[in-house]
Amino acid sequence: MKAPALRYLLAGGIIFSLAACGSTGNEAGAAPAGKLAVVATTPEVADFVRVIGADDVAVTQIIKPNVDPHDYEPTPADLQAIGAAKVVVESGVGLEKWLDQTVQSAGFDGTVVDSSQGVALRKGDPGDEEMAGGDPHIWHNPLNAKIMVSNIEKGLAAADPDRAAAFAKNLAAYSAQLDQLDAANLAAWAKIPVEQRKLVTNHDAFGYYVDRYQLQFVGSVIPSMDTSAELSARQLQDLVAKIKATGTRAIFTESSLPPKTAGAIAQQAGVKVVGGEDALYGDSLGAQDTPQGTYLGAEQHNTLVLVGALGG
Template identity: 55%
Template sequence: MTVKAIGRRSTVHHPQRLTAAAALAAVAATSLTACGTTAGANSGDAQGGGTVKVVATTTQVADFVRNIGGDRVTVTQLVKPNASPHEYEPTPAALQAIGEAALLVKNGVGLEDEWLPKTVQASGFDGESVDTSTGITLRQGEDHETGKTADDPHIWHNPLNAKIMSETIEKALIKADPSHKADYQDNFTAYAAKLDALDKDIAGQINSLPADDRKLVTNHDAFGYYIDRYHLTYVGSVIPDFSDQAELSGSQLDSLVDKIKKQKVMAVFGETSLPPKTAQAIARQSGVKVVAGDGSLYGDSLGPKGSAGDTYLKSMEFNTKTIVDALK
């Protein structure tokens, strides 16, 4: 029986989003001249008692900046909670924030390549760009559309990578605001200890599962670093690609159903930034439980304020408990 491919876009809608060109035109029309502010002026404000203006692309990167920067930074986060970082269209307010920023902090590994370069160009940004993937050992997989080897951009799903990302942010903030070097160092030390504790806790929870039951099927191929770090088995994903924007193939979904049955997978996990219907259909056809809706994993995005995944630490704790509970 063929499983029909159902929807692939994020369930979070932004009716006022514009293309980069349209947003830039709107900025010009409303005389948002602050986009021309230079990085030097912003970093100088920080040294004079103000805060460092930082634009962070993704929810995870923004959370790292807030933890390392503390009250020394003002953070504008581009991608909204429960939204896909693989696609983004800027608003006039976002372009203004980028143009005024001293630092632009991104995930890297191509995650934002579809939209970030044109957005930065449209904003007139003249600050320092920070790639938080610097120094991280990347895992590779096959690009679904091209068939070529590609780097996996979902680096934050290993807490030890999150520590490297946070250290890169620490160094960038010290460079932008050297008079508060000790603050950034102290914040990083405290947060790094929490990341180490998180890593140890996750390992303990996953190790409580029988080795044969540590099999993961998710909405898209976003958990490779988590799987590698904690020694799970990746069986497949509803969208067999690092990007959640890949086209779905009926034959691939049928093949996934067969794998789930043959390998006796216990559950299929949805993700908060993706519609649950296809994951639910896969689970029904496979005869296994589905974790979807409000209980979905935080894959590409953190959750909104007040949710179980509104910080990086909480999202990883939630994901691990959800996985362990479903695979017991």
């Protein structure tokens, strides 16, 4: 763990165990004896399930780290895992466009938990049919993450009532950590003047974060909440002009998307590109067994990178 990340973690009072919150998953198939078999779609919800379920669940994670969930296509192993599971947990808001058909094809007869239930959604782009139901990147506001883990806890408790008390205890502890994450983020952004909080990213994945911490979203290299869209020549020129006009300081790349176009735009606009080890976690988490391989670690990383680049 980098020293700044450790300082941020300790300053926010957030202490968590990589063993409890890690991103390792079991192979497709039957769960070990005595454990509840759960399939989780994305790295974020898989991490949430591992935290709330702890040693009482066996989690199969469908989408691996740094894989774009917008264009994901399920595999035969995914169908096998879903068919053997008792619970399937999705992020929701249409992010997993492939899930309904996959669940049906797998012959799944358990419970599907939509972790987005109850979250106040940002509106999708009216011109983007796939995102018309709302912005699916709900986890970037820790208060939304609290709703997501609460939904997951209810789903696990319904599927395994004998362990409901343990799930509830884990939920209470993790909800406190999410509150600490939010407080640390608020404190970090309070040190950055509002006029410097201008954000340009690979794609429009951080709307909930922008709203929560009062940033200004200037634009994105991919002009959509989905990653399949592409900038036209006119849109590219407009984005360069907007970056210059607003005094935006940087373009932030994302771990699951190629940075090439961002670099070209940054060169034209005369700003820096923040990427590599400092790439943001927009649609994914980091590698397994790293701090960024957990939701808490990835979100702490994002705030460290953003505040460091925009406050310098």
